[in-house]
Amino acid sequence: xxxxxxxxxxxxxxxxxxxxxxxxxxxxxxxxxxxxxxxxxxxxxxxxxxxxxxxxxxxxxxxxxxxxxxxxxxxxxxxxxxxxxxxxxxxxxxxxxxxxxxxxxxxxxxxxxxxxxxxxxxxxxxxxxxxxxxxxxxxxxxxxxxxxxxxxxxxxxxxxxxxxxxxxxxxxxxxxxxxxxxxxxxxxxxxxxxxxxxxxxxxxxxxxxxxxxxxxxxxxxxxxxxxxxxxxxxxxxxxxxxxxxxxxxxxxxxxxxxxxxxxxxxxxxxxxxxxxxxxxxxxxxxxxxxxxxxxxxxxxxxxxxxxxxxxxxxxxxxxxxxxxxxxxxxxxxxxxxxxxxxxxxxxxxxxxxxxxxxxxxxxxxxxxxxxxxxxxxxxxxxxxxxxxxxxxxxxxxxxxxxxxxxxxxxxxxxxxxxxxxxxxxxxxxxxxxxxxxxxxxxxxxxxxxxxxxxxxxxxxxxxxxxxxxxxxxxxxxxxxxxxxxxxxxxxxxxxxxxxxxxxxxxxxxx
Numbered sequence: 017x018x019x020x021x022x023x024x025x026x027x028x029x030x031x032x033x034x035x036x037x038x039x040x041x042x043x044x045x046x047x048x049x050x051x052x053x054x055x056x057x058x059x060x061x062x063x064x065x066x067x068x069x070x071x072x073x074x075x076x077x078x079x080x081x082x083x084x085x086x087x088x089x090x091x092x093x094x095x096x097x098x099x100x101x102x103x104x105x106x107x108x109x110x111x112x113x114x115x116x117x118x119x120x121x122x123x124x125x126x127x128x129x130x131x132x133x134x135x136x137x138x139x140x141x142x143x144x145x146x147x148x149x150x151x152x153x154x155x156x157x158x159x160x161x162x163x164x165x166x167x168x169x170x171x172x173x174x175x176x177x178x179x180x181x182x183x184x185x186x187x188x189x190x191x192x193x194x195x196x197x198x199x200x201x202x203x204x205x206x207x208x209x210x211x212x213x214x215x216x217x218x219x220x221x222x223x224x225x226x227x228x229x230x231x232x233x234x235x236x237x238x239x240x241x242x243x244x245x246x247x248x249x250x251x252x253x254x255x256x257x258x259x260x261x262x263x264x265x266x267x268x269x270x271x272x273x274x275x276x277x278x279x280x281x282x283x284x285x286x287x288x289x290x291x292x293x294x295x296x297x298x299x300x301x302x303x304x305x306x307x308x309x310x311x312x313x314x315x316x317x318x319x320x321x322x323x324x325x326x327x328x329x330x331x332x333x334x335x336x337x338x339x340x341x342x343x344x345x346x347x348x349x350x351x352x353x354x355x356x357x358x359x360x361x362x363x364x365x366x367x368x369x370x371x372x373x374x375x376x377x378x379x380x381x382x383x384x385x386x387x388x389x390x391x392x393x394x395x396x397x398x399x400x401x402x403x404x405x406x407x408x409x410x411x412x413x414x415x416x417x418x419x420x421x422x423x424x425x426x427x428x429x430x431x432x433x434x435x436x437x438x439x440x441x442x443x444x445x446x447x448x449x450x451x452x453x454x455x456x457x458x459x460x461x462x463x464x465x466x467x468x469x470x471x472x473x474x475x476x477x478x479x480x481x482x483x484x485x486x487x488x489x490x491x492x493x494x495x496x497x498x499x500x501x502x503x504x505x506x507x508x509x510x511x512x513x514x515x516x517x518x519x520x521x522x523x524x525x526x
Contacts, residue, residue: 044074053073054070090166094109099394099395130161132207133161133206134163135152135164139166146397147298151320152164163177164178168185206233207234207235209235210238224288225288237289237295238296240421245306256349256354261309264278285310289306290313295315299446301419302421302443305419324430332408332483333480341370341476343372344412345376353378355417355468356374356378359472373389373390376395378391404429405432410479410480414429415439415462417462426448435475436455441459455475
């Protein structure tokens with residue numbers, strides 16, 4: 017009855033829905049590939065039903081399930097560019113934004129004398145894909161011709177390469193080798209760069225060195241975490257605690273529920289890394305840990321960003337406001353979800369004058385909100401620093417319980433000049449060591465929320481007092497907006513000195 021009241025007779029309502037769907041289907045022209053879409057449906061009955069009207073099936077069903085409309089639609093990039101947009105609306109939003117439908121793969125030049133480099137990416141997006149974007153820019157600047165690929169959401173490892181307005185599908189399996197060889201020869205590709213081996217079957221990883229030899233090319237590997245050494249990726253064991261890479265027998269016990277043989281896993285990884293021309297890692301901390309496991313591999317440390325000089329401008333929170341502690345990014349268990357949740361519970365139990373805010377999202381936003389944490393939701397990377405300044409925190413907390421290998425969110429915090437607290441682990445600690453506004457915490461505090469909260473309150477209160485003193489001694493026209501990093505007369509010089517000192521300190525491995 018409500019539909020009749022709003023839209024008139026039911027046939028008219030149906031007509032309006034059909035018109036809307038028809039318009040959306042027409043907008044998908046050039047992006048939607050019916051054969052490719054149907055290949056993603058593995059159950060024969062469902063595939064036959066979808067084949068009756070593939071475009072309509074995608075709009076009503078496939079988009080909600082995260083399936084790709086075509087081989088060149090970059091779903092991870094669409095999610096980053098349009099944060100908060102539901103999966104079912106991503107294609108429509110991308111098309112209506114006036115930009116191309118987010119095709120990250122580079123067009124193939126017909127005649128280019130520069131040596132060709134083929135970059136194989138995964139389909140998860142995130143910091144490792146951001147790292148690859150920066151590396152691609154560096155390679156282009158060095159005079160190489162970079163050819164990007166897009167990993168397709170398929171059981172077998174397949175990648176899309178853009179050729180004009182069409183997509184060529186290549187694979188790494190034996191049956192796809194002739195097509196891959198033809199593509200490499202046609203494009204003059206002499207080098208392959210594998211950005212992370214996550215989601216690649218173990219047999220494909222083990223066979224990559226032999227494949228490269230048969231194709232007559234060299235290959236490089238980029239590592240972003242500890243997957244080569246451990247299938248749990250983050251060195252966080254089944255109990256949710258950092259394991260520090262124990263002996264092989266202990267590792268086997270930990271991964272036994274996954275049905276993985278650690279000796280076979282490490283052997284495949286060792287063959288891949290030792291056969292590579294270069295193994296690029298984003299931090300010295302990761303290089304040291306990988307060398308401990310795999311010995312003499314051709315490691316090259318490339319920091320994807322320069323350490324920023326902190327801005328002298330920062331919003332000063334009101335004096336009577338609760339202590340504000342902000343966590344940045346996408347939070348899961350290794351990145352400190354359990355730590356933040358326990359801290360929020362402790363705040364409620366003790367009625368501490370602290371407000372936790374997650375600038376980003378988590379694996380369970382509802383649980384954090386119930387515990388009193390403010391969750392802002394997804395954000396565009398370009399907006400991170402302005403959003404952080406608007407929040408005006410007394411302290412930025414990095415609660416990761418694993419040794420991170422870089423952190424683009426840490427760069428944002430450093431650039432805004434905030435006080436920072438993090439556990440003394442990994443590349444984050446290495447980058448903060450010697451920084452006058454950074455505080456490294458004992459990793460054991462992650463499991464003692466009452467002591468951790470006391471320490472954070474002390475640090476945040478100290479920051480508040482420092483801001484108050486700074487405001488009192490500054491000229492009135494600056495006091496409302498400007499703060500410092502320990503030296504009111506020369507905040508940027510202080511930051512530069514601190515960052516210079518941090519680079520001279522060796523990483524602490526635990």
